[in-house]
Amino acid sequence: MTPVLEVDGLVKSFGGVTAVDRVSLRLEAGAIYGLIGPNGSGKTTLFNCITGVERADAGRVLLDGRRVDGLPPWRIARLGVGRTFQTIRIFPELTAVENLLVVTEGDWEAACARARELLATVKLERLADEYAGNLSYGQQKLVEFARMLMRDPGLVLLDEPAAGVNRTLLNDLLDAVRALRDRGRTVLLVEHDMKVVMGLCETVFVLDHGEKIAEGPPGFIQGDERVIEAYFGR
Numbered sequence: 001m002t003p004v005l006e007v008d009g010l011v012k013s014f015g016g017v018t019a020v021d022r023v024s025l026r027l028e029a030g031a032i033y034g035l036i037g038p039n040g041s042g043k044t045t046l047f048n049c050i051t052g053v054e055r056a057d058a059g060r061v062l063l064d065g066r067r068v069d070g071l072p073p074w075r076i077a078r079l080g081v082g083r084t085f086q087t088i089r090i091f092p093e094l095t096a097v098e099n100l101l102v103v104t105e106g107d108w109e110a111a112c113a114r115a116r117e118l119l120a121t122v123k124l125e126r127l128a129d130e131y132a133g134n135l136s137y138g139q140q141k142l143v144e145f146a147r148m149l150m151r152d153p154g155l156v157l158l159d160e161p162a163a164g165v166n167r168t169l170l171n172d173l174l175d176a177v178r179a180l181r182d183r184g185r186t187v188l189l190v191e192h193d194m195k196v197v198m199g200l201c202e203t204v205f206v207l208d209h210g211e212k213i214a215e216g217p218p219g220f221i222q223g224d225e226r227v228i229e230a231y232f233g234r
């Protein structure tokens with residue numbers, strides 16, 4: 001089977017720092033993958049290289065078997081890659097539903113219906129017409145997550161979606177992520193909370209100093225010596 005995402009020998013340096021060091025990954029359809037590692041281990045840079053925000057120095061990125069490295073971010077997005085950021089990017093002076101409609105293309109009525117439907121999937125339907133700036137931090141993160149789904153991406157990259165989100169909203173988010181997986185979408189999740197990773201991910205990749213040091217089911221990698229040293233031991 002052709003993987004949804006294949007990263008092959010990816011390298012990205014900033015000056016003297018090798019942020020991503022010969023990383024290879026394969027993601028199959030309909031699964032949730034975790035990406036963990038200490039701060040500065042290259043997780044966000046890897047996302048940036050996959051989404052075209054950064055250009056890798058070496059290596060390849062393939063979506064459904066097609067090479068996409070070197071393409072601009074908007075083209076990669078159109079090929080079905082959705083992404084959220086570590087820091088919130090919403091428009092506070094627009095309503096929650098308007099924040100989703102900024103990425104609208106095609107039929108307006110259909111887009112409005114879809115936007116409200118997506119807000120309902122993260123239990124924000126009652127706040128659809130509230131200014132996004134009036135929502136809590138966690139609710140704003142859910143708005144951003146819902147917006148990312150407007151184009152129904154086949155591959156979803158989430159950069160620390162749980163950070164700063166209260167338990168109730170976090171459960172709403174995790175339910176929505178599982179629903180994506182159940183609809184055959186593929187999710188790659190950067191997350192520090194090992195309880196979240198254990199409960200959600202089938203396979204976890206571990207980065208340290210830009211290198212992939214382990215890969216496997218969460219229960220397995222938690223017992224890996226290098227992972228304990230790099231991640232849990234510090």
Ligand SMILES: Nc1ncnc2c1ncn2[C@@H]1O[C@H](COP(=O)(O)OP(=O)(O)O)[C@@H](O)[C@H]1O
Pocket residue numbers: 014017018019037038039040041042043044045046
């Ligand atoms: N735009 C940049 N310019 C210079 N160095 C960067 C840049 N982005 C990331 N880095 C460096 O690359 C390394 C990996 O960072 P990052 O990918 O943000 O790690 P993580 O997301 O795992 O915390 C760090 O040493 C960081 O300082």
Ligand SMILES: [Mg+2]
Pocket residue numbers: 043044045086
């Ligand atoms: Mg990061």
